[in-house]
Amino acid sequence: MQKKNFLPILALAVGHLVTDLQAGALPIVLPHLKELFTLSYSQLAAIVLTQNITSSVIQPVFGYITDKRSMPVLLPFCAAMAGAGFAAIGWVSSYTLILLTVIIIGIASATYHPQASKTVNFLSDENSKAKNMGIFSLGGNAGMAVGSILMTFLIGLQDGIHNTMYFILPGLLVFGLMMKYMPDYKRVNAEHSLKKAAVQIKAASEKLSYTGMFILLFFIFMRSTIHTGLSTYLPLFFMKFRGSEAIFASALVSAFLLGGVAGTYTGAVLSDRLGARRIILGSIILSIPTIWLISHAGTEIGAMLAVVASGFFIIGSFATTIVLAQTMLPDNVGMAAGLTIGFSVGMGGFGVTILGFIxxxxxxxxxxxxxTWLPVAAAIIALKIPIPASLRK
Known part of the structure; x- marks a missing residue:
């Protein structure tokens, strides 16, 4: 990667952080919304499902649109819109309005991710794609962790859930940062459009079958169900069945997401050195014993350590799977990002809905x-994922 491109990529990662603050904060407010509006577990799961459909499942549509016509100018507006949507969630007066604010947040997120991800791809050279995607992905996972920590702090203040209004501030701040590098974003997107024909010829040998893409997306769906399921139900499980205080239960979510932040970047860096197969398979296998320990640890410290380790391993292949999909679909890197960051991750919301019914x-x-058993099935699926030659080591 050229050094001049590092700061524009970093700005996209910060924008990713701000856009995903809301995803981390939502599990923290769910127990309070449950009490405030007397919601069932199924209604809570429906909120998560709505978020996933609007922010993730429809992402490939936005990715396809940006592949046809790049729109980097929308990026700063999306970050600001996501913050404004979550700012309102603590002030709504009905369950229907909760769902409406979640939809606003979701649309902003669905627009941001494909365009930002493809721009990171265009700013990177061949030897740094996974690392740079790791920096970008780290921003998103850090946003989820910071959002969780920030909401835990804010909800403990005098105005409680009404303090969601402060989430509008990060969006306004990152708006100016991203506008500073907008000329770089427009330049690389324009250059890619001019070179697209040459890239198609060069990358044709890397294309894999639709079966290979389906297997990859199914693996991400399984991984997302595990990740979203834990972040959604951990606080409720520890408060109701382990007798934990609400502040400790919320801290578990933050620790889980922070573990994911470290795992995202570590996995991305190691992917460039060890290859995609080892990272995808290794991370999901190592998550099996740590997830088991979460509900079997005898102490709160043991549970906390297990949660951190689980977050680290589950999401360790996040950046690797994005780059893998973009390599499989070299002519549609925006749609590939929408499928991996969005659709298959969002489909995990359906998995969480099933878990809510259970x-x-x-x-x-x-x-x-x-x-606890889902990672075993995911590991078996990971064995079947085809890896292009350029991502093998």
Whole structure:
């Protein structure tokens, strides 16, 4: 990567952080919304599902649109819009309005991710794509962790859930930062459009079958169900079945997401050195014992360590799978980003909805047992993912 491109990429990562603050903060406000509006577990799961559909499942549509016509100028507006949407969630007066604010946040996120991800790809050279995607992905996972920590702090202040209004400030600040590098974003997107024909010829040998892409997306769906399921139900499980205080239960979510931040960047850097196969398979296998320890640890410290390790390993292949999909679809890198960051991750929301139904009818302990075994199935799927020659080591 040319040094002059590092700061523009870093700005996109910061924008990713701000856009994803809301995703980390939402699990923290869910228990309070449940009490305030007397919601069932299924209604809570429906909120998560709405967020995932609007922010993730429809991302490939926006990715396809940006592949046809790049729109980097929308990036700063998306970050600001996401913050404004979450700022309102603490002030709504009905369940319907909660869903409406979640939809606003989701549309902003769905627009940001494909365009930003493809711009990172265009700013990177062949030997730094995974690393740079790791920096970008780290921004998103850090945003989820920071959002969780920030909301935990804010909800403990005098105005409680009304303090969501402060989430509008980061969006306004990052707006100016991203506008500073807008000439770079417009330049690389324009250059890519001019070189697209040459890239198609060069990359044709890297294209894989639709079956290979389906296997990759199914693996990401499984990984997302595990990740979103834990971040959604950990606080409720520890408060109801382990007798933990609300502040410790919220801290578990923050620790889980912070572990994911470290795992995202570590996995991305190692992917350039060890190859995609080892990172994808290794990370999911190593998550199996750590997830088991979450519900079996005898102390709060043990549970906290297990949560951090689980977050680290589960999401360690995040950047690797994005680059892998973009290599499989070299002519549609925006749509590839939408499929990996968005659609298959968002489909995890359907998995969480099923887990919510199980929790309502059979209890949260069974949900924790199911989440413990899901990485085993995901590891078997990972063995079948085809890896292009350029990503093997």
């Amino acid at each position: 929790a309502d009818n059979f209890g949260l302990p069974l949900v924790m047992q199911i989440v």
